[in-house]
Amino acid sequence: MEKSADGIRIANSTSIQHLLQVRNFSIRINDTYYTVEVPPILSDEEERIGSTERLTTLDDVKLKIAALYSALQIDEFKLSREQLLITKLEEVEIQLKPFDEIRIEIERECEIRASYVSWGLFMAMGIQTDR
Template identity: 45%
Template sequence: MCPTLLEQKENWNSWTNIADGVRIATSTSIEHLLQFGAFRLRLNDNYYDVTISAENFNNDLSGDRMRQIDDLRATVASLHACLCIDEYKVGRERRLIQQLEKAESELRPLHEKKLRIERDCDAHAERVMWAGFAAMGIQTGIFARLTWWEYSWDIMEPVTYFATYSTVIATLGYFLYTRQSFEYPSVRERVMTKQFYKRAVKEGFDVERYNSLVTEVESVRNQLARIRDPLFQHLPVSYLTKLEDDVLSKSSVETTRHSSDSHSFQ
């Protein structure tokens, strides 16, 4: 049974239908199941039709007999978990390591390209900030020249007032456009982000693929850490499979969230 579990883990499911097509819970006891007289059992996409006559059920399958069968089924399941858990974990860990190596090998060149683009964008944002500082210095020098050499303060006072008020209007327009307060760190970060996406498109850097690979690597590392955690060493295979499915679903949600975040930056 262990090789079947390892090779067909994705298809390892079972359910039971009675004659009218109603699905029965997997927690239903054999005693209650046999009372239907006929049912269909599915194991790994294989269907088995079971029919029990009322005479055999009344004569041979008493309540004590059914409880013994249920106890035997629980014992077999516990024994199967004890015998197959190590083999399952070894196989699962081997596949996770292979998946991690593949994702990291694909992520490495993308990460190097991302770092190079970030360095260029950081230099561009730094130049923009220094250009703004220079423009403010030039404006101050022009106002000083006009105030003390060319004209008087009585003439320049309304000019400086409207210049200051124009700056307030510009900051309000920045907020209406970006929905962010006008602060120098946030402005620099926005300039860098905008430049990053422009350069990414120009150089063929796939931002969504990079985000999905980062999420995949983080998810696989978390799964490996959980498998190697002593607290998870004696969990049944069915519970480990459920944990794996939960992690995969959370990873897909995280990938979708990262993709939506990348679109919002654009």
């Protein structure tokens, strides 16, 4: 969740180009707020040159953001989150284990009954052909 300097919330889906136009905003990463002040990227004269250089400048900004992303140790956050999810998955599997045993028992009984029905029909067909 980001907020502009005026305290207006900015959607998470806002593109980097729009954030650069806002100039000053705060961003929350791992429940920590960081204030971002975007320096002027292009002067008035450079803005007239063309969009090719703007794209190069935006690529530089994207590289800086990628470096910031890795510097903030996002990977460690992902690993801790993954560990939490694995723990919850193990808890759910423990809760489902009795139901899985019941399911296996029901499947076994169904196979036995299906076998009885198959043999019964086979015998009935044999008796019918003897007459």
